[in-house]
Structure formats: structure tokens, C-alpha cells
Amino acid sequence: MPKVDKTIRWLHLSDFHVGKDDYATLKMFNYIINHVCQREGEGFVPDLLFITGDIANRGLASEYETFWQDFILPLQEEIGGDIEKHTFIVPGNHDVDRTKYQAFSREEITKPGTHYLDPNEEGARLRREMLIPRFQAYLDNDLTSVRDAFAKPEGAYAQRLEIRGQDVGIVGINTAWLSKNEEDERQLTPGKPLLETALNVIQSAKLRIVLGHHPIGWFCPEQQKPIMSLLGQHHVLYLHGHLHDAWCEPSYGGGHGYLAIQAGAGFQSREDEPWRNGLVWGEADLNGGEVRLQPWRWIASQQAWTPATDAFHEYHRHGDWWCYPLPSCEESRRCFLRVGDGTLASCKQSHDVADASCRNASIRAGPPGVASSSNRHTHTPIRAGLIG
Numbered sequence: 001m002p003k004v005d006k007t008i009r010w011l012h013l014s015d016f017h018v019g020k021d022d023y024a025t026l027k028m029f030n031y032i033i034n035h036v037c038q039r040e041g042e043g044f045v046p047d048l049l050f051i052t053g054d055i056a057n058r059g060l061a062s063e064y065e066t067f068w069q070d071f072i073l074p075l076q077e078e079i080g081g082d083i084e085k086h087t088f089i090v091p092g093n094h095d096v097d098r099t100k101y102q103a104f105s106r107e108e109i110t111k112p113g114t115h116y117l118d119p120n121e122e123g124a125r126l127r128r129e130m131l132i133p134r135f136q137a138y139l140d141n142d143l144t145s146v147r148d149a150f151a152k153p154e155g156a157y158a159q160r161l162e163i164r165g166q167d168v169g170i171v172g173i174n175t176a177w178l179s180k181n182e183e184d185e186r187q188l189t190p191g192k193p194l195l196e197t198a199l200n201v202i203q204s205a206k207l208r209i210v211l212g213h214h215p216i217g218w219f220c221p222e223q224q225k226p227i228m229s230l231l232g233q234h235h236v237l238y239l240h241g242h243l244h245d246a247w248c249e250p251s252y253g254g255g256h257g258y259l260a261i262q263a264g265a266g267f268q269s270r271e272d273e274p275w276r277n278g279l280v281w282g283e284a285d286l287n288g289g290e291v292r293l294q295p296w297r298w299i300a301s302q303q304a305w306t307p308a309t310d311a312f313h314e315y316h317r318h319g320d321w322w323c324y325p326l327p328s329c330e331e332s333r334r335c336f337l338r339v340g341d342g343t344l345a346s347c348k349q350s351h352d353v354a355d356a357s358c359r360n361a362s363i364r365a366g367p368p369g370v371a372s373s374s375n376r377h378t379h380t381p382i383r384a385g386l387i388g
Contacts, residue, residue: 006166006286008207010048011036013279014241015265017094018067019057024270028277029071031298032266033078035279035305040079044281047163049075049083052241052263053092053176053213056138060097064141072143086161087144090172092213092242093179095138101130106178106187110220117155117177117191124153131177150174155194158201166286168209169202171195175214175240188214189223192230199234207284207326208236215240215262216251228253235327237261237284237291244268246280246295246311250324257327259291264308271300278308284326292321 013032018025036046051072056063076084109116109131116126132139132151139151149157149172157172173190180187190212202208210231216224216238231238232253244265251260264278281294295311298304312322 003287004165006164007283008048008163008166008168008286009044009046009283010050010281011046011279012050012052012239012261012263012282013266014052014213014263015054015092015094015244016051016067016071016267017054017057017265018267019060019063020267021270022066025066025267026070028267028298029074031305032279033071033075035296036075037078039281045081046079046083046281047081047086048168048170048209049079049087050209050211050239051087051089051266052211052239053090054094054241054265055089055092056095058097059095059135059137061137061141064137068141068143085145086163088146088157088159088170088172088211089142089144090211090213091135091138091150091174091176093176093184096134096176096179097137098134098180100134100136102180104130104180106180109178110189110223117189117194119154119156119191119194119197121153123155123193124151127151127155127177135174135176146172154197155191156198158198160202160205166207167205168207169205171198171202171208171210171236173198173210173212175212175218184214185218186221188218189220190227192223192226195227196230199230199236203234206286208234210236210238212238212240214242215260218242225253228258230254231258232256232327234258237327239263241265244275246278246308248293248312248316248322248324257325259324259327261293264295264297264311271298278311286326289326291324291326292318293324294321 016025055067072087076087108114115122117123135150139148146157146159156174159170161168161170173195175188175190177191178188216228219227228251233256235256236258238258238260241263243262246264247262249260251258261280261282263280266279267277269275276297278295278297283292285292293312295308296305297308299306307320316322316324
């Protein structure tokens, strides 16, 4: 008897900077919608739509109105189904109105003993006094089912969805609470207590996805390891943007693996500029315990979307997809191994072979039909791009 299809599919978008260039942004909206229409015709219909921050350029109400009216609502209409209820967004540093509370102190908010980022009424009150007003236009124009979540005591959202009979958990965090200027790197945090509370809501979901804007390396050094530990212990997919370039990296925290997936910028430049606009298609095969990703870029010279074949490491490529173990499946819990030299290995072998690989080399079984190799590593340097 054939297995029931348990594949969950999504479209991951990020970094639109609406208001930066009105005409060129509207053109890119149309290019993306037409691309989605084409993919649907090929049989790939997303169950989920994710936008991981920097929707606006200066955090203005008019920028969000343009984004929703000229892009998201037409895109949802094109996709159809339950996508309106399955659209999730988070704010980025460009979603901050930097004219408000310019002099707030990151050090004061993050020092031990303060309660700004606690998931309770006191924390919400403190955030409303100084942090929430900076995101007011974002909150007022959020048309998703989780609107106002960041203004509530929880300070994040956690949703449980049933898709194709599977329990899917979605967490959205605000990594831009402390965004202030061009010196944000290693100064930020989504609030470890806020993240932990949200993750506990989805801990029994079959597939767990966390949405943020910034990569972990942009968090305060003292916050990075605890947050990585939480992401690893909950075996999540961490989807983010910010660096304007697609990238994926099996990562490690708290004795467990998680998968960090970075989308390119939906809009960062006109066609005659050197930078390219992009997006990422993804799916999680819950039967096979595999995540499959497909990065795309808009190529001006071809006036077409093409796969960004240099975005993810070639080792993970299988045809038109890049394949990674699903962190939450039992099989892949044996895939993320910490080897002696500190590299992160992925191993789809028996326990005996896995033990041997820990002593000798990083081993990863390739995609279906591809033999495993003992001379390849899955851990690769974090990819940097333009910062938005």
C-alpha cells in the first residue's frame, strides 16, 4: 500500500525594502507572482508562505500598504487554498521606525536582571514603553492570522497547524527588537525567554519551523549558544534573511542538530545593478526524513527566473534540489555528529558505522541513488552577502 504523501511545501521570501524604489519593486512583485503561477502549473503548490523580515525600507505605514495590496494579497489569491491562514511574517531591521526612541540603550535592556524580554505582562509593559512604538506601523498593517503577536506578553507567536494530516509548528520571533543603526551585528537578541516559551508550544509537532530575520551570528555573543541550544534541542528549521544571499547550513546546538536556511533578497536592486533578487522554495518530506530546497534568482539578461546553482553547496545537490536530513526525524538525530576537529558531520549509516565515522571522518549518505562518501564534509563556512 503506497504511503500517504506527507510532504509539506513552502515559499520563503525575505528582504523587500518596499519604498526603496517604487517602480522596480512593483516589477519584481509581478515577476514573483508569475513565477509562482508557473511553478503551480508544474505541480508545486506551497502549503505555507514565509516572509522573514525587512518588508519595508523605513518602517512606514505606506510601505506596508503597498506590500500587502500590491503583492501579498494578489499572491495569496494566485496560490489559493488555505494560504491566507498559512502566511507568516516577522519584522527585520528595516521594519523599525528609527525616528522613535533613538537613544534607547541596548546594554540596559540586555543586562542581567532586567525584564524587557520576559514573556509576561511586565515584559510586555516594558516593551510597550520603548520597543513596540518603533514597530507600530508593522503591527498596524500586519494582515496575517498572528497579527499583534509581538505586542502581546508572549512577544512572539507559536502556531500549530494540521497540513496533510501532519502536525506542523510555526514560531515567529523578532530578532530586530534591539536594531538601532549600522552597528547591529552581535548586538541583537530575539529574547531567549520569548523564544523558549514559543518553542514549548510546538515541541510535539512533527515539523518545527522558526522564522526570524537575522542569522544567529548577529545575536549578542552571550545569547548565541543558549539560543543555538534551544534550536538544536527542538530540532528546528530556522528560516531567516538579512544577508541578501541564499544559503543553507546544518548547524549544531545543545547536543542536537538544526538546519539554518537563508533566503536571498526579494528586492535589493534594479536589473541594471550587479546584485540579484531571489527566493527559496522548500519542502519537508516527513516520510523520507528529508528537507529539499531550491534557490532561484531573477536573471535580467534572460528575463527569467533560474535556479541559483551556486547558492548552496554542490555536495547536497540532487538534480534540481538540494537535500538535507530533516533534524526532527529519528534517523537524522544520528546524522548530526560532532567530530573531533569540531566540524559538523552528517551520517546516514548504522550506529556502528556512525561510531567509526566519528573516529575517522565525516560521512554523509548522498541523495537517493548516490553512494555515500567518506571524504566530504557537510559543515561549510557561513555565507556572507550584502546586509539589509
